[in-house]
Amino acid sequence: MEARIKYAVLLVGIGIIIALLPFDTSESFRLKSNELLSKSISDSLYLSVDQVAQMMNKEDSTVQLIDLRSAGQFKECNIPGSINIPFDDLLNPRWEGTFNQRRVKKIFYGNGDQTASYAWTIATGLGYKNNFIMKGGLNEWFKTVMLSQFAGEKISPLENAIFENRFNARRAFTQVNSLPDSLKGKYFKAKEIKQLKLDGGCQ
Amino acid sequence: MGPLSILSELPEWINLLFAFVIGIGFGFSLEQAGFSSSRKLAGMFYGYDTTVLKVFFTAAIVALAGSQLLSYFGLLNLKLVFVNPFYMNSAILGGIIMGAGFIMGGYCPGTGICALSIGKVDAMIFVAGGFFGAYLFAETYPYVQTIAMDNYMGPMRIDAWLGVSPGVFTLLLILAALMLFWLAELAEKKFSRPDITSDL
Numbered sequence: 001m002e003a004r005i006k007y008a009v010l011l012v013g014i015g016i017i018i019a020l021l022p023f024d025t026s027e028s029f030r031l032k033s034n035e036l037l038s039k040s041i042s043d044s045l046y047l048s049v050d051q052v053a054q055m056m057n058k059e060d061s062t063v064q065l066i067d068l069r070s071a072g073q074f075k076e077c078n079i080p081g082s083i084n085i086p087f088d089d090l091l092n093p094r095w096e097g098t099f100n101q102r103r104v105k106k107i108f109y110g111n112g113d114q115t116a117s118y119a120w121t122i123a124t125g126l127g128y129k130n131n132f133i134m135k136g137g138l139n140e141w142f143k144t145v146m147l148s149q150f151a152g153e154k155i156s157p158l159e160n161a162i163f164e165n166r167f168n169a170r171r172a173f174t175q176v177n178s179l180p181d182s183l184k185g186k187y188f189k190a191k192e193i194k195q196l197k198l199d200g201g202c203q
Numbered sequence: 204m205g206p207l208s209i210l211s212e213l214p215e216w217i218n219l220l221f222a223f224v225i226g227i228g229f230g231f232s233l234e235q236a237g238f239s240s241s242r243k244l245a246g247m248f249y250g251y252d253t254t255v256l257k258v259f260f261t262a263a264i265v266a267l268a269g270s271q272l273l274s275y276f277g278l279l280n281l282k283l284v285f286v287n288p289f290y291m292n293s294a295i296l297g298g299i300i301m302g303a304g305f306i307m308g309g310y311c312p313g314t315g316i317c318a319l320s321i322g323k324v325d326a327m328i329f330v331a332g333g334f335f336g337a338y339l340f341a342e343t344y345p346y347v348q349t350i351a352m353d354n355y356m357g358p359m360r361i362d363a364w365l366g367v368s369p370g371v372f373t374l375l376l377i378l379a380a381l382m383l384f385w386l387a388e389l390a391e392k393k394f395s396r397p398d399i400t401s402d403l
Contacts, residue, residue: 008381011264015374018271093358100283127280 031125039124046135047107049144050162053169055107056081064098068110068119069138079109079141080176087115090122102129109134109141145169206283230317239318241309241325248306250394253387260380267373281369286358293351308332 031039039045055063056079065082067074074084085095087110099106106123108116108131116133123131134141148166155163207213207221236258237243246252273279305311308329310318315333318326340347362372 004384011268011377011381012374014268014272015264015377018268018275019368019370019374021271021275021370096282096358127283 047132049141052134054165057168063105065107068115077177080172099128105130107132109137112137233317238314245309250390251396256387264377264380289356289359291354
């Protein structure tokens with residue numbers, strides 16, 4: 001048999017095998033279940049609302065806050081600098097660029113801990129690095145940051161630092177969320193990181 | 204495990220080193236395949252030499268089948284592989300300009316640099332023209348921006364567009380490639396010219 005016919009048969013054979021492979025391999029979890037478990041029981045995946053408030057105040061560019069609530073709830077109020085990825089929409093390929101940045105800390109939050117934990121598990125399982133959960137979600141944020149008050153005679157330097165951090169976060173939160181809807185929309189549009197477009201390919 | 208550049212925490216210079224080594228290998232293979240000759244490349248247009256089609260289509264199906272097998276065995280996460288975003292207008296317009304430049308100059312950008320590195324004078328002028336074109340594009344970008352950015356289709360994949368699984372698409376492309384190889388050989392017989400291998 002001629003060499004080119006042999007190669008043709010080989011290629012078609014490989015093609016048929018690939019076509020018959022049972023599942024779309026590109027969607028599968030990358031981490032094995034025990035690896036995922038050992039990652040998820042470590043405490044380092046949680047960030048407290050105070051830590052998040054501090055990052056927000058510093059406008060830390062290595063941090064991406066991700067709001068997992070619905071678009072309507074997000075519009076009502078959200079932590080400044082966050083983008084909205086509703087939990088149902090998590091696997092939409094358009095967010096690939098946001099997740100696929102190992103140097104950016106992705107901090108998930110919902111109303112409580114539950115959706116954030118789900119999202120963390122999925123994102124980490126799919127092989128994305130540097131995912132975190134804001135402990136307690138927005139409920140905790142309101143309780144700790146928005147309603148924090150100081151009552152008493154003396155304030156220690158540590159308490160003062162914490163209080164100032166919360167106070168600044170609260171001010172930014174109120175300012176951004178009281179913007180008219182049109183301005184808010186523009187602000188968040190600009191915030192969305194378009195890694196896919198930035199990365200570029202080359203022939 | 205893969206793609207290495209995303210999943211491993213390698214420093215940037217190692218990633219660049221990979222690119223350098225792969226680039227050298229790519230250039231070397233191009234030169235060995237005779238792609239530093241503009242006559243060989245122009246042969247594709249006139250039909251007397253279809254090596255270009257065979258080489259690039261072979262590369263495409265090998266890479267396609269290979270990456271799917273690697274992903275099946277868990278060695279490569281295809282979700283993390285960069286997919287070029289598709290701007291329809293730019294693709295069509297750019298394709299026409301690139302094709303015209305290709306047949307006029309006798310090189311594509313990669314083979315142009317390949318021929319330049321073995322000292323061909325026409326390639327030097329070709330590459331200089333390429334740089335000038337890039338400069339011109341950058342300078343006039345604000346004026347062509349709306350055309351260039353129009354009809355943005357996102358990081359599109361043909362298998363998703365056709366509604367078939369990646370595996371079935373791989374098989375279809377392999378069949379298409381074999382068919383094209385066969386047609387290409389027919390064309391080579393029809394438009395044949397004297398062999399130029401000895402003067403390359």
